[in-house]
Amino acid sequence: MTATGIGAPVKRKEDFRFITGNGHYTDDLNRPGQTYGYFVRSPHAHAKIKGIDSAVAATMPGVLSILTGKDLAADGLGPLICGWLVHSKDGNPMKVGPHPALAVDRVRYVGDHVAIVIAETYAEAKDAAEQVNVDYDVLPAVIDGAVAHRPQAPQIHDEAPRNLAFDWELGLKDETDAAFKNAAHVTRLTLANNRLIPNAMEPRAAIGEYDKGSGHTTLWTTSQNPHVARLVLSAFVQLAPENKLRVIAPDVGGGFGSKIFIYPEETVVAWASRKVGRPVKWTAERSESFLADAHGRDHHTHAELALDKDGKFLALRVKTIANLGAYLSTFASSVPTYLYGTLLSGQYAIPAIYVEVDGVYTNTAPVDAYRGAGRPEATFVVERIVEEAAREMKIDPAELRRRNFIRTFPHQTPVIMAYDIGDYEASLDKALKAIDYQGFAKRRAEAEARSKKRGIGFSAYIEACGIAPSAAVGSLGAGVGLWESAEVRVNPTGSIEVLTGSHSHGQGHETTFAQLVSDRLGVPLESIEIVHGDTDKVQFGMGTYGSRSGSVGMSAISKALDKIEAKAKKIASHLLEAAADDIVLKDGKFTVAGTDKSITFQELSLAAYVGHKFPTSEIEPGLKEGAFYDPTNFTFPAGCHICEVEIDPDTGVTRIVKFVAVDDFGTIINPMIVEGQVHGGIAQGIGQAMLEHGVYDPETGQLVTGSFMDYCMPRADDLPSFEIGMTMTKCPSNPLGMKGCGEAGAIAAPAAVINAITDALGRDIAMPTTPERVWRALNEPKLAAE
Amino acid sequence: MTAISMTVNGKAVSADVEDRTLLVHFIRDHLHLTGTHVGCDTSQCGACVVHVDGRAIKSCTMLAAQADGATVMTIEGLAKDGKLHPVQEAFREHHGLQCGFCTPGMIMTAVDIIRRKPALDEKTIREELEGNICRCTGYHNIVKAIAAAAGAKA
CATH class of the missing domain: 3.30.365.10 (Aldehyde oxidase/xanthine dehydrogenase, molybdopterin binding domain)
Known part of the structure; x- marks a missing residue:
């Protein structure tokens, strides 16, 4: 292991801009002549739209345009799509209700999109939106899945x-x-399994800009997968031809899945910029995130x-x-x-x-x-x-x-998956040791003596990541292939740009991807830039979700690096007058094996571009290679999380005494970053188990938990410090042996926590386990008996 | 409109702003200091924390006009002479950030906590962070970073 290569806990390259306030999130950007959009949303869970009267609003200060679903349809923009076709038992395809970006005659949830008001300032747009008079015929609503198909x-x-x-x-x-x-x-x-509201800390935002001269539309947006957004918006929504649409996802402040999707707001903002002939910016208020993020x-x-x-x-x-x-x-x-x-x-x-x-x-x-x-x-x-x-x-x-x-292994389950490798007993044993399982009975007795209730709970989870061979997901209904692309561009001075279809919104790709390149080519990290999130720079990519950026995204980079190395060795063979097979690349030098004849990576890069010393009729000048990598299987990260809790029966307050996570992610590029991913995942898992719940009123369909005052996000004092351990079986299906680490904590933690709490209570309890629920679970049977 | 003047990151600034302009919007939209973020609309998340006359405040909870005559420091003003503040260093050293969106508010809060509290144990740090929400890190490394920075000061 080198100081900056695979396995090194390198400090992140991206941190400097974030700790100094110099990140560039979408809302930080402003375009010349920019206007602001504000959405008129449905206040009803279910209603017919009888009419929209925007006459008063249109006369208000600064208002430029008010656009509705009818305008959108008149311009030929189609509905948003669901990209995975599932079939029912009888073989029929799923039944899809149309999803227009702006509702035409019916709204179906509180927050549904009815119109956009575009004005000179954000405040003017918002003021005018309040004066758009929508005539609704309110219909009965249903919010509970278990009731909905009665x-x-x-x-x-x-x-x-x-x-x-x-x-x-x-x-x-x-x-x-x-x-x-x-x-x-x-x-x-x-x-x-309780409804959760993702709440990445950066609210969604978008800026649409239409260039009349070239007919190009540019969309800056908070996306985890800008290329997929471009594909869907061009091929399905008919927003603009793919070659006339550029989607840029700059710094993105967390995603957790919620920024994968192609939403109404981004679609409308891009289209509206064409209608008003000026850039249109929209940034969600947190209340809008609660209502309208998936x-x-x-x-x-x-x-x-x-x-x-x-x-x-x-x-x-x-x-x-x-x-x-x-x-x-x-x-x-x-x-x-x-x-x-x-x-x-x-x-x-x-x-x-x-x-x-x-x-x-x-x-x-x-x-x-x-x-x-x-x-x-x-x-x-x-x-x-x-x-x-x-x-x-x-x-x-x-x-x-x-x-x-x-x-x-391999193990074929009865439900499609063929697990390739794992050692579940190893992670269980390590976790048992870390939590001191032997000593639990004593700790429980000691707690009992203080009138507290202790419980311990396990979660031996598995997940499928790096989703997956394109042909396999295609046969299951996916509308896209799930490969990843990479391009490695070596500059004449020996510095390198890596263009990737993955997108980083907290995962630290600028560091880990550079570590791979540094490891392979011996180039210092400072000379390597990771370029992502712009469809004009990166040709195509599938983006970041499902813990796929390591196992799929880095595999694509690895494949491109293979090609770089092969070509560089051919060039080196001419420069060093040796057979290409005899050239060894090590520590940033190409050396003729068994001799002291060598050339540095920088010297070779320059030689590749000047083309003076090798036959350019046989070897093209330049040093740039691309690759598409399609996985041959899912990857199967697995591990064991154990949670120990102590409950105060008088108050129902549950304290996590200790949380141990032992995970097998295969090869780890940067243990510091991997541990950080596990921490964040566990926090979200504990959030689901103990704090978070998206609640709608069953009668009116109003979102009751519509702000951070009502929806309980985990705070620092709700959580313990975590104890993280690793085991390792290398993934056999990709060149680096990686499995993926981004979701493990959120997958494993809820069961570990609830198993611990039910162990302490001696009965079942629903998530989230608020103190009230815990207190009732302990005291209601007692009260009923009395 | 209201005429306001204040000192931001050591520089005198003045402007005419709409009465309803919040300090955070003045900082972001008028001064173009976009390191201070808006993460909610209920003063819960703390992404907008700046220092006003030396104290950490949520700049979404204060009108720009209320900061008239004040001395304001944002995340952009924390590093001095090209040298990072020890809290900034500690966040990098201990991987106290991932997506970076809550980070400016976290760092400004942390500086204030360390200033106010002579001794900081883990429990105190966690309690003091009540007004700052992070969705990425699970707070584990933020707590470590603040403890380390506090230790370095002492």
Whole structure:
């Protein structure tokens, strides 16, 4: 390992601009002649639009234009799309209600987009928006997925009777049913996976700018995947031809999935700039983020686990209702299906699994991928029911897991996935040691003596990342390929630009990607720039989500570096008068093996561009190579998180005494950054378990948790410091052996926390475990008895 | 409109602003100091923390007119003579930031905490950060960075 290469905890290259206030987020940018847009949003969860009267608003100071869904349709802009086609049990495709960027005759959730007011200043646009008079005919609303497809529920889209977008299944139904008949024990669990609101700290923002002369539109936007945005906006929404549309995602302040999607606001702002002939800027207020960013999770699930008398798992049967919100967001259909059902085998050999998922529309914000996307939901089902089974059968929960771990690889599960490698016992053992599992009984007794309740909970999670061979996801319904691209440009002076289709919004790619290049070429980090987030610079890319930037994005860079090295060696062979096969690249020098004849990387770079000393008829001048990398399999990060809690029965306040995470991410490029990713993921997982809940009023469909005053974001004093450990099995399917680390914490933590709290309480409890809920869980049975 | 003057990062500035202009908007839109961020609309997140007359305040909670005559320091004014402030150094050293959006407010708050509190243990740091939200780091490394910077001062 070199000081800056693979495995080194290098300090981040990107930090300087952020700690000095010199980052460039979208809202920090201003364009000459810029105007401001403000959206008129529906105050109702469900209503017909009878008319929009903007006559008064149009006369207000500074107002330039007020545009509605009719204007959008008149210009030929199509609806937003869902990019993953899921099929129902009967083979029919999912039922998609149209999703116009501005509503035409109906609004379907509070915050739905009705019109945009464009004015000289933001305040003028907002003032005028208040004077746009929309005549609504209010309709009954339904917000609960479990209620939405009852016969009497309000109908949200004509295309989807009883609000059912799809009823999907996966696995072995008959084998599963048969296994339950022969089971010695069946554990049953009904649970809810609470709705979360992502809340990246930077609110979404966009600036659209249309150049009349060239016909080019530029969109600056808070996107995790600018190329996908450009593709969707050109090919499907018909905003502009792809070659006339540039999408730039500059510094982006966190995403967690919520900035993958192609939203109405960005679409409208880009189009509106053409209408008014000036740049249009929109920045979400946090209240708008709450209303109109895609939410996450929101499942109702019933699960059953069949075991034999020794605790061996025989079968798992799962039935889930997934709340999709009012419209199908960009990847909404894939999250509760192929990113969920496929992970229900967990780390265990389960011979038969059968899962059914009903995806239903409700009058709520669209639900789509949020950190983990389907895999936290799957892990919560598996790890909760395994823990419950252990308690019912009075088998130590670590021991029950051990009895059922998959130990031989590759392992084909009954739900599509073929796990390539892992060592689940290694992470369990390391986590047990770190939490001092042996000493828990003593600690519990000691807490009991202080009238406190202690509990301990496990989560032995698995996830599928680096999604995945393009042909495989295509066969499952994905509308895109999921490869990644890279271009490595060596400059004549030997400095390097790497253009990547991945996008960094906190993950530290500018550092880790540079570490890979430094490791391979021996070039110092300062000489390497990572270029991303601009469709005019990077030709194409699939962006960053699903913990894919290491295993897929860096694999593409690695492939391009192979080509650079091969060409450089050919050039070096002429410069050093030796066979290319005899040239060795080490420590930034090309050397003829076994001699002291060498040339530095910088000297070679210059030679490549001047082209004086090698036959340019055989070898083209210059040193620039590109690569597209398509994975051959998913990657399977896995590990074991253990949480220990102490509850004060008088107040219901739960304190996390210790949280241990042991993860196997394969090869690690920068342990400092990887640990940071785990910390953040755990915090979001603990947030889901104990604090966060997106709540709609069931009668009116109003978002009750519409600000940071009502929606409890984890604060520093809600969380402990975490103890992080690693184990390593190298991923066999990509050149670097990487698996991905971005989502593990959010996937693993909720089950660990809830298993600990239910252990302490001796009964089930719903997330989030607020002090009130915990107090009720402890005291209501007692009060009822009295 | 209101005429205001103040000193921002050591420089005298003055402007005519709409009465309703918040200090954060004055800093971002009039002075083009965009390191101070807006992350919410309820004074919860702390991305907009700056120092006014030496005290940390949320600049979204103060009218620009209220800062008339004040001395304001934003994140851009923290490094002196090209040298990072020890808290800035500590955030980099301990990986106390990821996306960087909450970072300016976190750093300005941290400087204020260290100024006010002679002794800082982990519990105190966590309590003092109540008004600053980070979604990326889980606070683990922010707490470490502040503890390290406080230790360096002592």
